[in-house]
Amino acid sequence: MNAEQVKQSIRNIPDFPVKGIQFKDLTTALREPDCLQWMRAEITKQYQSKGITKVLGVESRGFILAPSVAMDLGAGFVPIRKPGKLPAEVLEQTYQKEYGVDRIQIHKDALTAEDVVLLHDDLLATGGTMAAAIELVRRFGVKKIYVNFVVELDGLEGRKLLSDVEVSSLIHFPDK
Numbered sequence: 001m002n003a004e005q006v007k008q009s010i011r012n013i014p015d016f017p018v019k020g021i022q023f024k025d026l027t028t029a030l031r032e033p034d035c036l037q038w039m040r041a042e043i044t045k046q047y048q049s050k051g052i053t054k055v056l057g058v059e060s061r062g063f064i065l066a067p068s069v070a071m072d073l074g075a076g077f078v079p080i081r082k083p084g085k086l087p088a089e090v091l092e093q094t095y096q097k098e099y100g101v102d103r104i105q106i107h108k109d110a111l112t113a114e115d116v117v118l119l120h121d122d123l124l125a126t127g128g129t130m131a132a133a134i135e136l137v138r139r140f141g142v143k144k145i146y147v148n149f150v151v152e153l154d155g156l157e158g159r160k161l162l163s164d165v166e167v168s169s170l171i172h173f174p175d176k
């Protein structure tokens with residue numbers, strides 16, 4: 001299994017959820033055992049020597065791989081969730097999405113200044129979601145922040161919003 005084979009197994013859905021969006025449907029890759037295993041192993045391989053103490057998944061598709069990677073790395077898992085889902089005190093960030101405005105939250109006691117964090121989401125589009133997640137994490141004064149995606153849409157240049165962090169994606173599409 002390699003990146004090109006996994007890329008081929010990702011399904012493109014035109015005009016979902018709104019007209020003009022080329023939605024990258026990862027479920028067609030995730031349902032294949034070899035593709036699923038490859039994604040998990042590739043992420044783990046990249047970060048195993050980084051001293052990661054917490055892997056953060058962004059709701060909801062970031063929750064698919066983040067806990068497996070956390071277990072591989074001997075790290076904890078922390079969810080970044082949509083408003084109203086986390087039961088204890090939260091920090092919140094508002095952001096612009098490729099399709100609409102949204103907010104994300106994290107528990108106030110989820111991280112400490114001693115943590116080395118890996119932030120994970122399934123896909124980098126405009127970068128708004130991950131930029132907001134990085135802002136949330138910065139408030140804890142953590143030692144270092146790494147950012148990982150399964151898929152990056154290069155034409156949208158979302159990476160430009162994610163300054164001062166190391167960003168890595170397993171698979172690239174040229175989409176704008």
Ligand code: AMP
Pocket residue numbers: 021022023024025058059060061096097098121122123124125126127128129130158
């Ligand atoms: P953005 O904040 O624009 O980088 O959007 C990233 C989030 O929206 C990710 O959590 C993705 O799951 C979702 N998303 C945005 N655009 C797409 C797309 N074209 N295909 C699949 N998911 C997308």
